[in-house]
Amino acid sequence: MDRTPEYLVGLVSEFRKLSAETPWLEFKENDYDPNDIGEYLSALSNAAALAGKANGYLVWGVQDGTRDIVGTTFKPAMMKGKGNEDLENWLVRSLTPRLHFRFYEFECEGKALVLLEIPRASERPVQFQGVEFVRVGSYRQKLKDYPQVERDLWRIFESMPFEDLIALERVDGATVLALLDYPSYFDLLKHPLPGDQNAILARLAEDRMIFAGEAGGWGITNLGAILFAKDLDAFKALARKAVRVVVYEGKGRQKTVREQTGHKGYAAGFPGLLEYLNALLPRNEVIKQALRKEVPMYPEPAVRELVANALIHQDFSVTGAGPMIEIFDDRMEITNPGNPLVKAERFLDTPPRSRNESLASFMRRVGICEERGSGVDKVVFETEFYQLPAPIFETPGESTRAVLFAHKPFNDMGRDERVRACYLHACLRYVERDPMTNSSLRKRFGIEERNSAIASRIIRDALEDGAVKPYDPDQGKRHAKYVPFWA
Numbered sequence: 001m002d003r004t005p006e007y008l009v010g011l012v013s014e015f016r017k018l019s020a021e022t023p024w025l026e027f028k029e030n031d032y033d034p035n036d037i038g039e040y041l042s043a044l045s046n047a048a049a050l051a052g053k054a055n056g057y058l059v060w061g062v063q064d065g066t067r068d069i070v071g072t073t074f075k076p077a078m079m080k081g082k083g084n085e086d087l088e089n090w091l092v093r094s095l096t097p098r099l100h101f102r103f104y105e106f107e108c109e110g111k112a113l114v115l116l117e118i119p120r121a122s123e124r125p126v127q128f129q130g131v132e133f134v135r136v137g138s139y140r141q142k143l144k145d146y147p148q149v150e151r152d153l154w155r156i157f158e159s160m161p162f163e164d165l166i167a168l169e170r171v172d173g174a175t176v177l178a179l180l181d182y183p184s185y186f187d188l189l190k191h192p193l194p195g196d197q198n199a200i201l202a203r204l205a206e207d208r209m210i211f212a213g214e215a216g217g218w219g220i221t222n223l224g225a226i227l228f229a230k231d232l233d234a235f236k237a238l239a240r241k242a243v244r245v246v247v248y249e250g251k252g253r254q255k256t257v258r259e260q261t262g263h264k265g266y267a268a269g270f271p272g273l274l275e276y277l278n279a280l281l282p283r284n285e286v287i288k289q290a291l292r293k294e295v296p297m298y299p300e301p302a303v304r305e306l307v308a309n310a311l312i313h314q315d316f317s318v319t320g321a322g323p324m325i326e327i328f329d330d331r332m333e334i335t336n337p338g339n340p341l342v343k344a345e346r347f348l349d350t351p352p353r354s355r356n357e358s359l360a361s362f363m364r365r366v367g368i369c370e371e372r373g374s375g376v377d378k379v380v381f382e383t384e385f386y387q388l389p390a391p392i393f394e395t396p397g398e399s400t401r402a403v404l405f406a407h408k409p410f411n412d413m414g415r416d417e418r419v420r421a422c423y424l425h426a427c428l429r430y431v432e433r434d435p436m437t438n439s440s441l442r443k444r445f446g447i448e449e450r451n452s453a454i455a456s457r458i459i460r461d462a463l464e465d466g467a468v469k470p471y472d473p474d475q476g477k478r479h480a481k482y483v484p485f486w487a
Contacts, residue, residue, distance in 0.1 A: 054166030071111030
């Protein structure tokens, strides 16, 4: 979030009281060599992770030994990196992975200071020009020269889930309540809203949305921010994780009709997101018992479940990408960053494994998604109930995508579409302990009994493609049953 001059002055005042051996903090006067700054970005980011801090800091204008405020002539916006490139751009390109660091220029006691705020490393150590650095005591060192420190750092990455990382720290209670949509938290849990600020903060802390700081004040965890932020843009590292909804004209991405990026946290904004989608998605008119009625083109429970899954199961370590919902004339695609932890063809029968268990657990507690293992079953059931083409689950690049299709007459479906529907139907029947038959497949496609040969042909194609197999290898054709290939 943007830092006010008052906040920055208070932060420097707090830093001046700390030990000289604080590894995630460094003071400088006028030493601003670009290479040194790059190495400090790596070292302080990695040191902050080791110390369990949200950020590391480099402050110009404070004497390192005495901690006296002496001012600095450093002007980051006027500095150049190598090749006469702007300093910030050059530093960003030289870091792997990229960091959302930020320079702040302000005055303290009438003297110019510069503060560089550096997010902690997550997932892996930060490198500068291919080399990993770390602070050992008050010295900047190459990480490879300290194998035990390197092992400790990797152990932290492996054990610290995304939700427990710090999105923001050192803020007062009023700021926490200004940044988080706490009324939604109590509404979703069906708890009365306390009338006292301390009681609200205590309840949020119990669910690990926030935590009490060591030196007073509060911090907001990634869990609290991603679920209940009033505006994700207030949390720089999470801003790209907001949900994007894009509507296209036709079946391709050549012409965008509408694009909207959400700003609320996932739990606080989920009801509004579904309302927005419901207003955008086309509807079909049907006549039933002489009454004309509009029905959604895509089953609402299926849309709800797939959107919730995209939010919950994404890989937050994939930078520069967030959940996306794309609407075309003939389909709806829901994509989230990261490859799934189970194979796409086993989504229906395998209980989902989530990288973000605390996030998934809370979303289940408040009824935003289904209990473990029933979500994709419901999606397939709904598409079968409305005799829609079978959904697709795929993994393009570093992402996971679910595709729902608009209604299409059976005669217009291609061979691959029919085989895919046959496979998912066999999966759904298998998890219900009832193998697929010619009769059940006819019902799925709305094929009349006298046309049972059509269903037999689809089953034969699915057998040829290895999508299904006979329930009993010695079974006869008259009462044959079939199961998925993996059963």
